[in-house]
Amino acid sequence: MATAAADITDHHDDHGPAKGIGRWLFSTNHKDIGTMYLLFSLVMFFVGGAMAMVIRSELAVPGLQFVDPGFFNSMTTMHALIMVFGAVMPAFVGLANWMIPLMIGAPDMALPRMNNWSFWILPVAFGILLSTLFMPGGAPASGWTMYPPLVLQTGDAFPFLIFSVHLMGISSIMGSINVIVTIINMRAPDMSLLKMPIFVWTWLITAYLLIAVMPVLAGAVTMLLTDQFFGTSFFLAAGGGDPVMFQHIFWFFGHPEVYIMILPAFGVVSEIIPTFSRKKLFGHDSMVYAASSIAFLSFIVWAHHMFTVGMPLTGQLFFMFATMLIAVPTGVKVFNWVATMWRGSMTFETPMLFALAFVFLFTIGGFSGLMLAIQPADVQYHDTYFVVAHFHYVLVPGSIFALMAGAYYWLPKWTGYYYNETLGKLHFWMSTIFVNVTFFPMHFLGLAGMPRRIPDYSTQFADFNFIASIGAMGFGLSQLIFLLVLLTAKKGAKADDRVWEGAHGLEWTVPSPAPWHTFTTPPKNRIAEESF
Amino acid sequence: MSLLGITFASAAQAEWQLNMPTGVTELSAETYGLHMMVFWWCVAIGIVVFGVMIYSLIKHRKAAGAKPAKFTHSMTAEILWTAVPVVILLIMAVPAAETMVKLEDSRDPDLTIVITGYQWRWHYKYQDEGLDFYSSLALPSLEARGKQSGIDPNTVDNYLLEVDRPVVVPVGAKVRLLVTSNDVVHSWWVPELAIKKDAVPGMVNEAWFRATETGTYRGQCTELCGRGHGYMPIVVEVVEPDAYQAWVDTRKDGAPQVAATQ
Amino acid sequence: MTTHTDEHYYVPHGSHWPVVGSVGLLFLMVGISSWLNGADAAFYVFLLGLAIMVFMITGWFAEVIGESQRGLYNEQVDKSFRQGMFWFIFSEVMFFAAFFGALFYARNMSIPWLGGESNNFFTNLLLWEGFESTWPTNGPGNIGGEYQVMPPIGLPLINTALLLTSSVTVTIAHHALIADKRAQLKIFLASTFILGFIFVGLQAYEYIHAYQDLNLKLTSGIYGSTFFMLTGFHGMHVTIGAIMLMTIFFRVMKGHFTPEKHFAFEAVAWYWHFVDVVWIGLYVFVYWL
Numbered sequence A: 001m002a003t004a005a006a007d008i009t010d011h012h013d014d015h016g017p018a019k020g021i022g023r024w025l026f027s028t029n030h031k032d033i034g035t036m037y038l039l040f041s042l043v044m045f046f047v048g049g050a051m052a053m054v055i056r057s058e059l060a061v062p063g064l065q066f067v068d069p070g071f072f073n074s075m076t077t078m079h080a081l082i083m084v085f086g087a088v089m090p091a092f093v094g095l096a097n098w099m100i101p102l103m104i105g106a107p108d109m110a111l112p113r114m115n116n117w118s119f120w121i122l123p124v125a126f127g128i129l130l131s132t133l134f135m136p137g138g139a140p141a142s143g144w145t146m147y148p149p150l151v152l153q154t155g156d157a158f159p160f161l162i163f164s165v166h167l168m169g170i171s172s173i174m175g176s177i178n179v180i181v182t183i184i185n186m187r188a189p190d191m192s193l194l195k196m197p198i199f200v201w202t203w204l205i206t207a208y209l210l211i212a213v214m215p216v217l218a219g220a221v222t223m224l225l226t227d228q229f230f231g232t233s234f235f236l237a238a239g240g241g242d243p244v245m246f247q248h249i250f251w252f253f254g255h256p257e258v259y260i261m262i263l264p265a266f267g268v269v270s271e272i273i274p275t276f277s278r279k280k281l282f283g284h285d286s287m288v289y290a291a292s293s294i295a296f297l298s299f300i301v302w303a304h305h306m307f308t309v310g311m312p313l314t315g316q317l318f319f320m321f322a323t324m325l326i327a328v329p330t331g332v333k334v335f336n337w338v339a340t341m342w343r344g345s346m347t348f349e350t351p352m353l354f355a356l357a358f359v360f361l362f363t364i365g366g367f368s369g370l371m372l373a374i375q376p377a378d379v380q381y382h383d384t385y386f387v388v389a390h391f392h393y394v395l396v397p398g399s400i401f402a403l404m405a406g407a408y409y410w411l412p413k414w415t416g417y418y419y420n421e422t423l424g425k426l427h428f429w430m431s432t433i434f435v436n437v438t439f440f441p442m443h444f445l446g447l448a449g450m451p452r453r454i455p456d457y458s459t460q461f462a463d464f465n466f467i468a469s470i471g472a473m474g475f476g477l478s479q480l481i482f483l484l485v486l487l488t489a490k491k492g493a494k495a496d497d498r499v500w501e502g503a504h505g506l507e508w509t510v511p512s513p514a515p516w517h518t519f520t521t522p523p524k525n526r527i528a529e530e531s532f
Numbered sequence B: 001m002s003l004l005g006i007t008f009a010s011a012a013q014a015e016w017q018l019n020m021p022t023g024v025t026e027l028s029a030e031t032y033g034l035h036m037m038v039f040w041w042c043v044a045i046g047i048v049v050f051g052v053m054i055y056s057l058i059k060h061r062k063a064a065g066a067k068p069a070k071f072t073h074s075m076t077a078e079i080l081w082t083a084v085p086v087v088i089l090l091i092m093a094v095p096a097a098e099t100m101v102k103l104e105d106s107r108d109p110d111l112t113i114v115i116t117g118y119q120w121r122w123h124y125k126y127q128d129e130g131l132d133f134y135s136s137l138a139l140p141s142l143e144a145r146g147k148q149s150g151i152d153p154n155t156v157d158n159y160l161l162e163v164d165r166p167v168v169v170p171v172g173a174k175v176r177l178l179v180t181s182n183d184v185v186h187s188w189w190v191p192e193l194a195i196k197k198d199a200v201p202g203m204v205n206e207a208w209f210r211a212t213e214t215g216t217y218r219g220q221c222t223e224l225c226g227r228g229h230g231y232m233p234i235v236v237e238v239v240e241p242d243a244y245q246a247w248v249d250t251r252k253d254g255a256p257q258v259a260a261t262q
Numbered sequence C: 001m002t003t004h005t006d007e008h009y010y011v012p013h014g015s016h017w018p019v020v021g022s023v024g025l026l027f028l029m030v031g032i033s034s035w036l037n038g039a040d041a042a043f044y045v046f047l048l049g050l051a052i053m054v055f056m057i058t059g060w061f062a063e064v065i066g067e068s069q070r071g072l073y074n075e076q077v078d079k080s081f082r083q084g085m086f087w088f089i090f091s092e093v094m095f096f097a098a099f100f101g102a103l104f105y106a107r108n109m110s111i112p113w114l115g116g117e118s119n120n121f122f123t124n125l126l127l128w129e130g131f132e133s134t135w136p137t138n139g140p141g142n143i144g145g146e147y148q149v150m151p152p153i154g155l156p157l158i159n160t161a162l163l164l165t166s167s168v169t170v171t172i173a174h175h176a177l178i179a180d181k182r183a184q185l186k187i188f189l190a191s192t193f194i195l196g197f198i199f200v201g202l203q204a205y206e207y208i209h210a211y212q213d214l215n216l217k218l219t220s221g222i223y224g225s226t227f228f229m230l231t232g233f234h235g236m237h238v239t240i241g242a243i244m245l246m247t248i249f250f251r252v253m254k255g256h257f258t259p260e261k262h263f264a265f266e267a268v269a270w271y272w273h274f275v276d277v278v279w280i281g282l283y284v285f286v287y288w289l
Ligand code: HEA
Pocket: A145, A258, A259, A261, A262, A304, A305, A323, A324, A326, A327, A328, A330, A331, A332, A334, A362, A363, A364, A365, A366, A367, A368, A369, A370, A372, A373, A374, A378, A381, A382, A383, A387, A390, A391, A394, A395, A398, A399, B042, B045, B049, B085, B086, B088, B089
């Protein structure tokens, strides 16, 4: 540790953080920006969650009780946009900001000023998006997929929706450029690509996906804008276009997008399981290849979201086969995690618990994904609650649980203190139980024939909807425990550099809390010993 | 998890509240078969993967005195768990592709109906019978659906799943559907017929079914189409051929359009 | 200060430009959205946003250029900038890919389908009877009325020649910079952006011709949509590229850049080549085939 301390106290011309609000507004420090990303995404998670609560309250029993159908659709749309672009993606960018420089021994992100900008665009983007709730005609209500011609019936909110999506895209692209450049250019000299921690690897691939697909989304919504205001005919059959063309372009973005939300989660879990198994990650290199294959395949499966749209047979066959193939590299990941645990020496602190639940529940979500990939069966599942069940399994106990796991795992490194383990465990058990109560019955609802995006339903669906709504309230309230954990985060025992007994990696060689500046000079000869 | 697996498994055998309906066409039964086949494969893989994992969680705890092993990779294992899933996927893919090919073959129908989606009702046109009508949410549901209606949905028969004028088709006939839309994208879905086809403005999609049992089959619009998306149900009545003919004849005579078909 | 720039990666300490940029974007986006919704006055909000953006970009770049001139950037920082620029251009490529995708989809999918091909016999029969699949087309609804096609020879060909030449001149300028021939550098750099501006001018002329003489408009069905959106976005990029080249030119006049270190020059040159390559794609698929 002596060497580490020497590196970090080596401050020369660097000053500490600025005082007051300026520290945050003008920040170029990856840790501060990471913190802002994480807090922003937490706020958005609560806002999006509150909207989910509106949805679940309305759906608790048959009949309309609280909201109008139009407002209900707005809630569904805004819930998804906020969760996807406001909660999950920024949260992972926050983790990337905090951890990637620490993991690869870099002094900061490669382009620190741009890093600040990519964050500060987000409040603008979501400010604009949320303001649409108060506009004539209401907030966007066309689903997060924004299919024309329906989306063109949006009121005054329409251009605001388009431009806020543009802003989210700009932010993501700049954030991703920063991540890629940091990883490629800023690694400690003796860290070769294949020695990089898996979290860094998955983020490298994710950033690549983001740069490849966010501009395509921008293009798609730009076409919506010009169709609406400037008389183009991209999505108008009479003019030689096709409404379905939007769906193709959207899902060319949309499918890689879902892997954008899960690959960093894979990365987090791949860091945590070895630590608490006290055993090196099984098949590090094959994890890298698997993640790359997933990324590659994600570009050629998009039309599995469009199996009922009337594609030619050959197209449907191709997209069905390609989609099914994704189960193979994803399976490799799951098997590698299990093999990592195998004959390890496991303990079950909160991060590990969340990571384990991730492996179980993500796999269940993956299985339902595979069922959806079977085109004839998808004809029955499509646009029902079976799909809602599928993607919440991969997103909530998937992405969100991985984020929680990561937060608990690195919290002592961020604050310098252990969080309250009892509260953490309580948070975990409540979340895990309620997440299943919420989303498992949705499988049954979908199979029994309940379409998604409806504010009211036939009475035969009442029982499971009620259960799901109870579960959702329980899950939502459980998240308040996490707030409590954060508020008491500095009340626990003092954490040492290593924090966890089995932890390995450069981030565990710097003090806890990690000083404002780390690795002003790159660490030397420590990679080998850290990747044991 | 295995608990969840069992719930799902028993659910699978239970009535249509829990599982996909077997339906009343040859292809709906095939679809159901595919669904169950893939489902059972997933259960099987789940049992193996989760079984190993749970065993490890119990045996390889630090608290149980486990010492960490040193191995970090195994080529044999990697190849095995890449190859085996590929084989399983092939086993699933072949029958799925076969069913898909059949689903797409709407040639030589006995009857063709053009279905047009409107915000928010369906329009049906029997192409050769020269018959056409709109079909909207039935009055009892319509009255009960409002926020302050004061009517308990539980007291309405087939709440939100009843229409004023159902589609009537003869049993055993190959019915071809030509689906399109007048405004936004809708989707025409009847689970028991295993048909879900998007109604895209400016484009016509084809689908077909041959119902083997008479009865009343209900479905809904399944593509978000605005405020009324939850309120555009579909009812298909499959009747004996002569009953069908009688229905066509009364319709042609200009019988009042509101009259129920029974 | 300069002693340890070599071993230390330069991390700036605080910058207000990004936040200024965010405020600019806020005005820009709210302004244009409200304007599109019919609030005429909002156009001034948009202009204000634009002004803030210009202020931000010049301020931010001036700061970076200043730091660069003071020698704060080591080799590694230079590399970060290069890689950053590369990925930025890649994102631009993907943006254009969306519009090329729309073009290919329309030409190979939706138009044949409207004409009854593939599994769309009834699409043609029931909805668009009589429509035959051709390209170019403004669709079965004859949206925008009769129009004439922009021929590939004539102006577009001249424009192609202009852009190709400008790609050559910028390369010559680059070689001159490396060989430290400043006079040659200035001449060829200047001719590059002049060619760029001529291109934009001719493009504008072509648009006027299209609107006035050919009745070819943005509203001329899918052909008009893809034609104007693709060439329009491209023209925007040429304009931006030419402005960037001009900036570089003024920096050269001020004596910036050395044969070893001239990231900004290279970045702009890459950008210019990218604009050029997109044009080739445009020329082939929009004008020619
Ligand atoms: C994090 C997000 C995420 C992830 C990771 C996935 C993963 C997968 N998804 Fe999912 N999906 C979504 C998010 C995600 N999805 C969302 C948001 C939607 C809906 C969007 C909307 O309409 O609004 C959606 C919708 C969706 C559909 C369209 C459904 C419809 O609308 O009709 C389909 C169809 O094929 C699909 C398939 C898959 C498949 C095959 C995977 C695979 O990657 C899963 C692979 C994993 C496994 C299979 C489990 C582990 C593997 C093993 C243990 C190995 C052995 C297994 C076998 C051989 C079976 N998804």
